[in-house]
Every structure is written in C-alpha cells, then in structure tokens.
Amino acid sequence: MSTTTSRVAETLGEVATDGALRAERGLSGLVGEEIKIHVPQIRVGTNVDACDAVGGPDVIVFGAYLGITGDITGHVMLLFPQQRALECVDLMCGQPAGTSTEPDEFASSAIGELANIVGSAFVNALADRAGLILHPSPPTVVNDMAIALVESVYAAILAQGGEVVMIDTVFSDEKGTTAGLLIVAPDADAFAKIAELAA
Amino acid sequence: MTTASTTARRTSVGIGQIAVSKDTSEVLVAYGLGSCVGVSAYDPVAHICGLAHILLPESNNSASATREPAWYAAAGITNLLRELTALGAIPGRLVVKLAGGAAVLGEANASKFRIGERNAEVIIELLRQRNIRPCATSLGGSKGRTVELHVVSGKTFVRTAASPATEL
Secondary structure, three states: OOHHHHHHHHHHHHHHHHHHHHHHHHHHHHHOOOOEEEEEEEEEOOOOOHHHHHOOOOOEEEEEEEEEEEOOOEEEEEEEEHHHHHHHHHHHHOOOOOOOOOOOHHHHHHHHHHHHHHHHHHHHHHHHHHOOOEEEOOOEEEEEEHHHHHHHHHHHHHOOOOOOEEEEEEEEEOOEEEEEEEEEEEOHHHHHHHHHHHO | OOOOOOOOEEEEOOOOOEEEEOOOOEEEEEEEEOOOEEEEEEEOOOOEEEEEEEOEOOOOOHHHOOOOOOOEHHHHHHHHHHHHHHOOOOHHHOEEEEEEOOOOOOHHHHHHHOHHHHHHHHHHHHHHHOOOOOOEEEEOOOOOEEEEEEOOOOEEEEEEOOOOOEEO
C-alpha cells in the first residue's frame, strides 16, 4: 500500500468511526433500542475476500447503493446478509423477530431507510471532516449475490481510475451482532482531495 | 442435469482472472457476475476449456492495464485465447458463450455508467475481429449471474439468485 493510499485509508477510518457514532444515534432513536456500530477493519483494494464479512461471494444479500455528489464524487454500498437484514427490518419496525421472512418490497424499503441513515451518517462525517459539501443520493436497494453487487461498484469506480476502500462494520443490539460491509469508493479526484486532507 | 457433480473440483475464477483446463474433474466458476462479463470457451476436439471474468470494457489508465489478466476486455480476450492455444486449443474451433453485463445497481445508476452494456458490446466486437461469434449469450438485465463451465462436458451453466442453473 502506498503512503498516500494508507493515509487515505487512515482518514476514512477516522471518518467511519465518527460516521458510526452518528449512525448509532440515528438508528437507536429510530428503533428505541441501543444499537452499537463499530468498525473493526479498513481495507484498500479490490480484495478477493471482500464478501467474507457477509458470508461469501455467492451468498444472497441486501445491498443498498448511494452515490455521492457535490464537491467530490464517490460511491457507498452497504451489504447485509439476507437473514440478518430481515431481522433488522423486524427490529426497525418494532415487530417480533421472525415476522419478516421474505425479501419483499416492505423489507427493501426498510433496508433503504437503514442504509439512508448509515450511509448519510458516513457521508456527513466525511463532509464535516473535509469541509466539503456532499450530497448522498437516495439509496437503491437490491437483493442479489454479494459479489455481483461488490464487483459492480468496483467496475464503476475503477472505470474512473479510482481506488476502493472497504470498511467492515459490525452492528450490535441486545439480541446479537451482525456483520455488514460498507464499501466507499472515492473517484480519482476525490481520492486526491482526501489524500491532501490527510497530509 | 443442471448442476455440477458433487465430486467435481470447483475452481473460482475471480474478478479479472482467467482459468483454462483440460482436467475433466474440474468445473470453472465465475461467481456473481454483475456488470462483469464471463467469457466461456470450449474446444470440443481438444477438450480444453477456458473462462475469463472481465471487469471493464477499456482502460483509461495505461498503468493499471496490467493489473490482472482479464481486468480489461482487450487484454482479457487476448490472454484467454493465448492460454487456450498454449494448452492445445485451436481458436477457430472454440465454442464461445457470454454471460453477465447486467445493471445490478438499478437502471438509474446503470445509465450513468453503462458498464455492463459496454462490456458486452466491446467483447462481442473483439471476438468478431478474431472471427469468433458467440453461439449463446445471457447478457443484460438486472440480476447477477454465476457461470459454471464443466470441463468434462464443455457445457456452460448460468444461474441467478432467483433461478437454478440452466445450460446456456
């Protein structure tokens, strides 16, 4: 990893920790229970093990994609294993665990809201840290194989000559924990700006 | 027969990777192609198979063009044919099939990048320049696909999150 890349990863790590705190407040307020989010690992590059955090490349996941526009552009993708995503839907809607069993439109909508809170928290943390004006797009929620979603984000960013930063995230509530994966892909210009910030 | 035999050895062909084989116990697999395209090629005389997992239609950065053998379409097709030929395949005999090139991030995002669609267009043109015409394709749409190439039969199977494997 180059010095620039490692500095960018370090900065995004700090941003992710701040974003996680903001998302914790937002989610806990929404569901009326304490939800903890922590960020155990930051990785840079198109790692082949990208999907390990959500159960493997072939596993069906809920993915929520947000584009970032404004002073810099980028991409944010949040992935959840399907079963755990459905548990999150029940938690968010105040339903008994196990109520949601199908990846239907209602579940997609709830996951979109979850991604909106987590993704926007991260984007806002980045905007504040960097003194930039950034706008997250409304999330697009898809239910598909994990690697199909990951590689499509890779392709979108690598086509612009950028770098991929993956932030493993763990969501905990009183019933247990779930792994999520936040992929942040700043475009080449955005990467350079974040590198300046880190210098 | 729609799935691999349980005794087969499954070789994962990751993003930007190529695998070739004449080992009949092997199944070459490209998991979850989204906007990527899987190029499966089979020489039915020499019983040699190859699978490339192509990420992008073209490189806008020469330094990154060498990152992986099939990161970009042009290098991917060239390297796939070279590896197949090195193993004894004849390009004119190849049965080539394509799968992938989907817009899994939704139509609005796909129209911005058009990566899946352009991947398919560029790969078909690169093959045409080599007088190779794909005999079957499963391209476009909005669903990720897993592609399997069974060396024992030369058959290619495609499955999605919602549908079981079917022969292409």
